Amino acid sequence: MNTVKLIIALLFSVLTFGQDVAKKEKWTLEDCIQYAKEKNITIQSAALDQNSAEVNYSQSKSSRWPNLTGSASQSLSNGNTIDPITSDYVAQQIHSTSLGLNTSVTLFQGNQVNNQIKQNKFQVDQNSMYVKEAENNVVLSIVEAYMQALYSNDGVTIALKNLESSQKQMDVAKARFEAGSVAKKDYTDAVSQVATNKYSLIAAQNTYDLQLLTLKQLLELEPEDAFEIETTINNLVVNELPDKIEVYTNALAQMPEIQASKLGIAISEKDLDIAKGTFLPTLTLSGSLGSGYTSTQNLGFADQLDLNFNQRVGLSLSIPIFNRNQSKSQVQNAKISIEKSKIEYRTVQKELYKKIETAWQNAKASLEQTEQAIAAKEAAQESYTLAQKKYELNALSTSDLVVAQNTLTNAEQNYFQAKYLSILYTQLLQFYQSNEIKL
Template identity: 55%
Template sequence: MKRYLLIFSLFFVQPINAQEVAPSPEIWSLEDCINYALENNITVKDAVLNTDLAEVDYDRAKSARLPNLFGSASQTFTSGNSIDPITSDFVSEKINSNNLGINSSITLYQGNQLNNQIEQNKLLMEQSIFQEEVEKNNIALNILETYLRALYSKESITIAENNLEASEKEVLRAKARLDAGTIALSDYTEAQSQAATNKFNVITAKNTYEQYIIDLKQLLELSPTQEIEIQTLNKDLDLINLELNKTAIYYKALQILPEVEVSDLSIAINEKELDIAKGAYKPTLSLNGSVGTGYTSINYLSFSDQYNSNFNQRLGLTLTIPIFNRNQTKSVVKTAALNIEKAQIQKQNTEKVIYKNVETAYQNAVSAQEQLLAAKSSQEAAEQSYRLAQKKYELEDLSTTDLVISQNTYTNAQQNYLQAKYLNILYNQLLQFYQGNDIKL
């Protein structure tokens, strides 16, 4: 009976297993990748944490204006000659005493350092917010470049596979012609060599594509086991008209890019640091107060009576006037002034980098557009030439060498067109980014 049950179970289990199909990889668009990376990339997360830390520092700076409050308690056992801690009398016997107290102090004036520190921490918090935007923009641009490289590699696979298919057919034709004695063995081996080269190119193209997918998955912080595919590009984006003014783009970029705000805030932060440093030249005034009581064993009053009679209050002002601190304040002030100049230079450098990026993107966009038009014409001409060569080869009116040369010329034209196409898209997207527009395909 058990044998029949086993056969019965296998009969039903096997078809089920045969129907199991591996899930197809999820298809990601460029917008999907950018949105996901902005939420999950660890560089962005680190920038968000830096903003949170800056907010904590800002709250702490504001709290520095509040008074502090401390409680204290002590229990003391003394023998021999000593001074009673409560009565201050000189005694030579064992003493059991305790003290309770509450102390508080508040800074009334400190050269306006507290207010300047609060304003500086507020500027630091704002700078962290803009720095977070810088990191997000960098990730978005990295996603764009990697995504387009992957698309380029994906289309290169199609070109390589088409060439391999064509060359394998040519090998069969060459074999038939060799058997018929119409071509030499060298022609046949050349056709075989071309097919092997094309097969190698297919493997290389697939590997390159997988490498870019790995780079993309790392930017997205995806699991190594998660399989993804990228969305094929809309054919309407092959040609992009460029009607932009690079000077206008540059000035627009200066207005919207967070790098400029980070530089401006860096100057303001260092100016506040100078104000804080100069505050050390001024006196500090603080208010102090305390209440307390105590008990001693040499006093014959009861515990509660002593706590009532020894209850005391204290209120005082403390004024600290800086006279000479070995030129420490002078050095700090000078350092702060130099840091302002460095921040101003850094801003100039930031603007130079932005100008270079905009100028480079613009010139490359113009060049890529011209190259795209030339590459398109070259590809069409090379395709016609290759189709004609194939027909001649079929009619035994063309050598294998000439056919291989024609195919390689067509392949190079296809690759040049793909490169120009995606460079045109990349640099136009960069110009859109510098104008504050979304990156999208």
């Protein structure tokens, strides 16, 4: 009873977790990752493939057992015929009933059954690695989409700030134009800049909304579900990057795609063992129980079943002599598959190293770019502040102020881009070492 209560409590906690997370006002990166691991359909599909592999593994273990079939038949014969129960030749109408049980078990088949069981176990293990790989791919997609969303959100903030500034500039330009202190062009430049900044704000908001949509789809949320992300993140200061060879060594030992590829070689090697087993004899033990009733005998149904009861036990040996080179071809193809699996393993290793090398180089470049972007942003901010003061004193035209504002906008965008790229790639390096990704 306590066990039942525990199971119900666990199920309830899983269900309520999904409901609580779905009702969150703002999702952190950790929320997104945890929720996606439970709900993403790509991961669920990989899990179903693993379930199928487990079914095949269980069935292959059952192939060691004897089979058992029952049979029953009712027949009516007329004329000259052989009695199916007594095997006597008779010339009369016969009503007969036959009942039987049959069983057989393979005692030896070139060790193919054992090798098939081992191969299926490898496939279960391989599919479990595929599930982990699917989870990793979804996690990486979420991290990338989350970083893009944060960058897009900052783009909205910049666009909104620029719009507010340009509206104030337009009000000043309008007042000056009406007072006759500036030419009409100065005022129209300010009006044009407001329209341009409104356009930029709409585009930035649309980009942000599209990034949220990407995240929602990764999380398998419904279209009507409200969804916002937590835009406040910790400042992740990275003093130095880890050694990329060390990262690669750790990844080789832990990344599921590497383990799955290794298991692919083992699966191919078992194919070779199975193929070699076709050259060996097959020994089968069989047995049967049977009885029947016939109208040619002057006994009741039950008496005849007792009288005609029979048992049989037999051994059969099948020795392959020549099967048109099928076994030889299977062995050759299995050896080819092993070599292909080894090539695939080397390919996966190369792809993993390329990903790590790319992440390391991008992390290095983005960290350096962040330093330069900070300096450029501070300089642009100072220039824009001076330009605003000149504009307030009517010592600078609207178009010149717009140039200073655009320079600051570009510097801020470059800074945020470098910032989020550095976070993304340094977190990827942590991921390849099986460390937790969090902001």
